[in-house]
Amino acid sequence: MKTGLIVAVAAGLALVLAGCQFVGTRNQLAVSKEAIAAEWGQVDADLQRRADLIPNLVETVKGYAKEETQIFESLAQARAAMAGARTPQDKIEANSQIAGALGRLMVVVENYPNLKANENFRQLQFSLEGTENRILQVRRRYNEAVQNYNTQLAMFPASLVGSLSGFQREDAYFKTDPGARNAPKVQF
DSSP: OHHHHHHHHHHHHHHHHHHHHHHHHHHHHHHHHHHHHHHHHHHHHHHHHHHHHHHHHHHHHHTTOTTOHHHHHHHHHHHHHHHHOOSHHHHHHHHHHHHHHHHHHHHHHHTOHHHHHOHHHHHHHHHHHHHHHHHHHHHHHHHHHHHHHHHHHHSTTHHHHHHHHTOOOOOOOOOOOGGGGSOOOOOO
């Protein structure tokens, strides 16, 4: 009788400990998932700040470079794609479009020395550079939060708890654009 009672108490304690482990792991996954959402909120705010700066920059450049309409159109389309993006993956893709269009715009700016000396343009460019730096930092922190969550979700017992609780892997990472890996060619 005593042996049966001891076994029952031990089994009960094991179930309570397993339940506590399950709840603790599930809570940690929830905290990690919320960290991703918080980091994404910052990324989204900085991407929107950049998108808001673009029309002012474009209008300033338009005054000097009236014939560069294709670049202005691509910037407008990229900005519209950012405004219409709903998911992190859509916004990441729209961000790549904006980065490419801004790069082409800066090449145009090099052809107009008077524009580079314009105080409004310099101020806008300074604001845009600061925003780009912030975007770089928040993208890095967002990717780290996604990586930490995915790593945690892949480890046992979190993988078991996650699958039972409906947690899924996040795959919306910011990646380097393939063209960014090629060094620009400088010709004199």
